[in-house]
Amino acid sequence: MSIFNTEHKRKSVTITTVLMIILLLLMFVFGMKYMNPPEESGIAVNFGTTDVGKGNVETKKNPKPVAAPKKVEEVQPEETEPVEEVQPDTSASEEVVTQDSEEAIAIKKAAEEKKRKADEEAKAKAEADRIAKAKADAEAKKKAEEAKKKADFDAMTEGLNSEGGTGNDEGEGEGPGDGDGNKGDPRGDPYAASYYGAPGSGDGGAGGYGLNGRSKLASSKVVQECNKAGTIVIAIKVNRSGQVVSTEYSPKGSTSTETCLIEAAIKTAKTYKWNADSKAPSNQVGFIVVKFRLGQ
Template identity: 50%
Template sequence: MKYLETKHERNSAKITTLIVVIILLLLFVVGPPYMDPPLEYGVAVNFGDSDVGSGDVQPLKPVKSEPKEVVSEPVVKETEVEIEKTEPTKSEQPAEKVLTEDNSEAIAMKKQKEAADAKAKAEAKAKAEVERAKKAKEAAEAKKRQEEAEKKAKLDALIGGVKKSEGTTTGGEGDDGKPGDKGQLDGDPYAPYTRLPGSGSGGIGYGLNGRGKPKFEKLEGCENEYGLVVVDIVVNRNGDVVGVTAGTQGTTNKTSCLIEVARKMAYTYKWPPNQNAPTRQYGKISINFTPTD
């Protein structure tokens, strides 16, 4: 293979050679200076054999220095002192035990004790809370029993001291067709009347617990209109009817004429006053309009 055949190859070789020569010259001319011997780095220390000295000539061997003043220390005669050995009391802890308090085993035992103490406190607090709730519940139940006993005593006094025993009075109330007074001895004698009153004299019945027998005015019915009309009533302590709802459950004829007559008749009812009765006592009236009326 031949080189430098073309003009361009020859020119490139010349330029490359020139550049290399220039670089070599620069290295010799402007390169870093060389010191012989080379510079030493660090801090130089002067030759000598003492911490002090004087003069301008540096000796090459150790020189004789002034005699050093030797100061003798006074000799202290030691005397034996009898040391009384005392055993540590029980309250004093050996140093070895104190030093071992900070090791890992002691720390672990300390943490375990703290956790046990915290758990014991939490359990005691929970137990105290349960005891408090139990006592509060017992107190509430006792208060409720006392209130019920007081209520029962008031009701017994209200109806003549009736107790849970065989009575001596006659009569009764109920819807079973059997003798007796249906209900409970500790129940409310003025409880709302819920059953349908039976037909009394002239086809008129009434129901109002604990209030005795009423007085009322019988009104004429409607022409050619017949049937049973049930009226819910409200009675105050004076025995007056203060509320009327005619045509309630059990009514067989709800024509406007019969309803109006029954309503007017209900307002004529008058029961004996009773200040122990409720301020608003609920009862019923049944009026059976028949052709004979």
């Protein structure tokens, strides 16, 4: 009985045979290739035959082997008694190091203390300089103020020592008296400025004063706070209502420069009150003399 008795079987055999042939061809053409001997890969290691060599190319003939060096007989050292190892004495070095550290610390502390004292001295000197400068500035300011007050008062009292005045449209009767009678022009101004001349007879709150053409209505006494004695002259300006609108210390005629006396005299001058007069100057010039005694 034939195994290829049908058409389908014969076609199957044919197709299988063709496929097998194609697979074999593919394996021969594209399959794995084997090299005999196989290709070398990696790092070539040359195991030489001698202990010496020269050059980069290996010779085909191996040179004669060099004789091995003679074996040297090892000499066994003689046995000796073990020597006891002596440990170095580190206590002395530690003591020296400790002493050095203490000295360094002491030197550092002394330097810090010296620097601290120098800083304190510099700070104290700067503070003293600042205080001295402030004091000098205050004194200079006080002197400048006193000089200005004196200059202002001198300007206000200009013509004090003149024998008489030059008349204006209505006449002028200003000037200090140096003899019997009323010095000046009878047509003079009855409200002419009164400047300090002879000391008054006051004793504190009721001191002497001068204000031409006006009569004093009231005054009071301001007690000093420093228990000093002296005479203080205060230049004043009075308005038409009879009120003191301006006060200023006058060195001329004053016997003291005590601040507490000047302040008390100014306060006393501000308590003065004169009669109102619509014909008087808007700011009439006059003076007040205040005498202070010890224990007041």
